[in-house]
Amino acid sequence: MSYRRSALYRFRGLLVLAVVCISIFFLSSHHRAATQSTDFPSIIQWIRDGGYEILLPTTQDVKRSEGASTPARAANAATVLPPASTTTTTITPKTVEPESPSQDENDAVFLLDEPNPQQKPMDPLEREFFSWRGNEYEMKQKPPSKPPRQPGPPIPDPFPLLSQRSPDEVRKMLKVPDINRPPTPHVPEDTPLLIGFTRNWPQLLQCVSSYITAGWPPEDIYVVENTGVMYSNRDNLLSLQNPFYMNHTQLRTLGVNIIITPTLLTFAQLQNFYAWTALERNWTDFFWSHQDVVAFSFEKEFRPHTGGSNEIANYSLYSRAVAILRYLRQPAIPKWAHHFFAYDHLTLVHRDAILDIGGWDTHIPFYATDCDMYDRLQWAGYFQGSTQVGIIIDTSTTLDNIAAFFRLPGIHATFAGDPDAEQDGDEGVKQDGEDQGTLEGMNMGDMETQRKRLVGEQGETVEHLVDIAYRMQAVKYIDGGWWRNMWQLRQGGGEGEPFYRDPEGFQAGLDMMIETGRRVFSEKYGHRGCDIAFMGIKGEDAWRIEKDWDPQTEGSGSEGPYW
Structure with a gap:
C-alpha cells in the first residue's frame, strides 16, 4: 500500500512539473511573438475608426525624400510633418512591401496614404501651425541674404602644454609659486569658487590658471559650464573655433571641477543656479567670479604676524579671502549677504540671504539684475561690504601662452x-x-x-x-x-557641430534680452537707472509707482543717460 502511494505521489509531482514547464514555455513564446510583430496597423485603424485626428508622414513624404537632391534633405524630409490642407483628414492605412531583400530593416514598411479632404476642419491654431506645408498657402518671397561675413582669424591653442603633454607630465611641471601655495591640510571651511562659462575658452582657461597661481586650491574651483550644448563638450564633439567650446580634459588636468547646467541660463538664472547648487551641496557660503578676469596675490607685500611676533609673513589672495569669510562668520557680525573683492569680479555670497529675499529676479535676465538684487538685499537689512584681498583685473584678451x-x-x-x-x-x-x-x-x-x-x-x-x-x-x-564685451565674439567657427548657433546672431539675441531686462527694471521701479536707492525708492514700491520719464518723448525704459 505504501509503495502504491509513493508511486502516485511521484507521478503527481512529475505531472505538476510538466504543466509548469509547458506554461512557462507557452507564456515566453507568446511574449516573444508579440514583441516581434508589433500590430501598429491595427492600432492606426482603430484610431481612424474612432474619429481621432492623425497627422503622420505619408507615402508622399517618402517620395519627396527619395527625390531630394542631397542626403541632408533626404534625412530631413523623412522627419517632417505631412502636407495638409486647411482641413484635417481621414487617413487610410496602406502597407508598402519592401522592394528588395537588401532594404534596411529600419525602413518603414507600413505607410499612410494621402489624406481624404472630406474630414472636419482643423481648429484655427492647428491650421495656422500646419498650413505652411500646404500648396495653396501663399508664402511671401524669401528676403535677400545679408552680405557675406569676413571670417576672423582662427584662434591659436592658448595653453599648448596642456595639449602636447600627458596629464601626469603637466601636473609635475605646473607648480603654484611657493609664496601662494594653498594651506595643507585644507582649511576647515568650505571655500568653493564658482566660475560661470558660456563663450571664449581661452578667457576661461586664463581666469582659472590665474586663480590657481594666486593660491586658490584647484579642488575648490568649480567651472559651471553654461553653454547650452549639454554633453557635447564632455564628449569632445566641438572644435576650438566654436564659441561654446570647453575642454573638460584640460580642466581636469588642472584639478578643477566641472558642473554642467541642463540648458543655457541667463545671468540671473545662473545666479539662482549657484544658490541652488550651494543648497544641494550644503555650502552656507560660496565665492563666484566672472571668467573675464585675472587674479594675483600681493606677492611683494609682507606684514608682521599678530600676537607680538617679530616674524613677517605673506598672505595669498586665497588666504586673505578665507580670513574675510571667518570674520563674517563671527556671531556678533550683523546679517550680511555679499562681500565684494573688486565689485563683483570676485564675490563672497551668503547663501541664505539670497534665499531669504526670493533669489534673483529672472525677469531681468542680464544688466540691471545686479542692481535689483543688491538694492533688495539692502532694503531687507543685509550688510554688503568690500575688501581688497588681491589684484583682480578685468580683461578682454588672453596671453599668447x-x-x-x-x-x-x-x-x-x-x-x-x-x-x-x-x-x-x-x-x-x-x-x-x-x-x-x-x-x-x-x-x-x-x-x-x-x-x-x-x-x-x-x-x-x-x-x-x-x-x-x-x-x-x-x-x-x-x-x-x-x-x-567683444571678447565674447572672438571665436566664429563651429558650423555643423552639435547645438551650433550663429555667433553674431547669438550676440544679437543677447543684446535684445539685455535691452528687455532694462525695460523690465524701469517698469518695476519707475526709473531708468540703478540709482533707485538714493531716490528713496523701497522694495514695497516695486511695480506700484509711476514712471519718472515720458516714454513718448524720452524713449523706452532701456534708454536714457543713467544706464
Whole structure:
C-alpha cells in the first residue's frame, strides 16, 4: 500500500512539473511573438475608426525624400510633418512591401496614404501651425541674404602644454609659486569658487590658471559650464573655433571641477543656479567670479604676524579671502549677504540671504539684475561690504601662452594687440635676486634684454604679469569701453557641430534680452537707472509707482543717460 502511494505521489509531482514547464514555455513564446510583430496597423485603424485626428508622414513624404537632391534633405524630409490642407483628414492605412531583400530593416514598411479632404476642419491654431506645408498657402518671397561675413582669424591653442603633454607630465611641471601655495591640510571651511562659462575658452582657461597661481586650491574651483550644448563638450564633439567650446580634459588636468547646467541660463538664472547648487551641496557660503578676469596675490607685500611676533609673513589672495569669510562668520557680525573683492569680479555670497529675499529676479535676465538684487538685499537689512584681498583685473584678451602664469622658464607673458609691446622694459619692472638687481642703471634696451634672459632662466615675475594684465584691461576699455564685451565674439567657427548657433546672431539675441531686462527694471521701479536707492525708492514700491520719464518723448525704459 505504501509503495502504491509513493508511486502516485511521484507521478503527481512529475505531472505538476510538466504543466509548469509547458506554461512557462507557452507564456515566453507568446511574449516573444508579440514583441516581434508589433500590430501598429491595427492600432492606426482603430484610431481612424474612432474619429481621432492623425497627422503622420505619408507615402508622399517618402517620395519627396527619395527625390531630394542631397542626403541632408533626404534625412530631413523623412522627419517632417505631412502636407495638409486647411482641413484635417481621414487617413487610410496602406502597407508598402519592401522592394528588395537588401532594404534596411529600419525602413518603414507600413505607410499612410494621402489624406481624404472630406474630414472636419482643423481648429484655427492647428491650421495656422500646419498650413505652411500646404500648396495653396501663399508664402511671401524669401528676403535677400545679408552680405557675406569676413571670417576672423582662427584662434591659436592658448595653453599648448596642456595639449602636447600627458596629464601626469603637466601636473609635475605646473607648480603654484611657493609664496601662494594653498594651506595643507585644507582649511576647515568650505571655500568653493564658482566660475560661470558660456563663450571664449581661452578667457576661461586664463581666469582659472590665474586663480590657481594666486593660491586658490584647484579642488575648490568649480567651472559651471553654461553653454547650452549639454554633453557635447564632455564628449569632445566641438572644435576650438566654436564659441561654446570647453575642454573638460584640460580642466581636469588642472584639478578643477566641472558642473554642467541642463540648458543655457541667463545671468540671473545662473545666479539662482549657484544658490541652488550651494543648497544641494550644503555650502552656507560660496565665492563666484566672472571668467573675464585675472587674479594675483600681493606677492611683494609682507606684514608682521599678530600676537607680538617679530616674524613677517605673506598672505595669498586665497588666504586673505578665507580670513574675510571667518570674520563674517563671527556671531556678533550683523546679517550680511555679499562681500565684494573688486565689485563683483570676485564675490563672497551668503547663501541664505539670497534665499531669504526670493533669489534673483529672472525677469531681468542680464544688466540691471545686479542692481535689483543688491538694492533688495539692502532694503531687507543685509550688510554688503568690500575688501581688497588681491589684484583682480578685468580683461578682454588672453596671453599668447597661459603657462606664463605658472612662471615656467622660457615662457614670456605677451598678448596680441599689445600697444606697449616695445616698452616692456620701463622703470616699473623690478626683479628678485642678486642677478635681477643688476638691472638698475642699465639703459632701457639692455634692461629688456636682461629681463628676457632672466625669464628664460627663472620664468616670469609677478610684476611683469600684473603690468601685462593692466595693459589688457586698457585695451578692453579703449574708446570708452563700448567694445569691452567683444571678447565674447572672438571665436566664429563651429558650423555643423552639435547645438551650433550663429555667433553674431547669438550676440544679437543677447543684446535684445539685455535691452528687455532694462525695460523690465524701469517698469518695476519707475526709473531708468540703478540709482533707485538714493531716490528713496523701497522694495514695497516695486511695480506700484509711476514712471519718472515720458516714454513718448524720452524713449523706452532701456534708454536714457543713467544706464
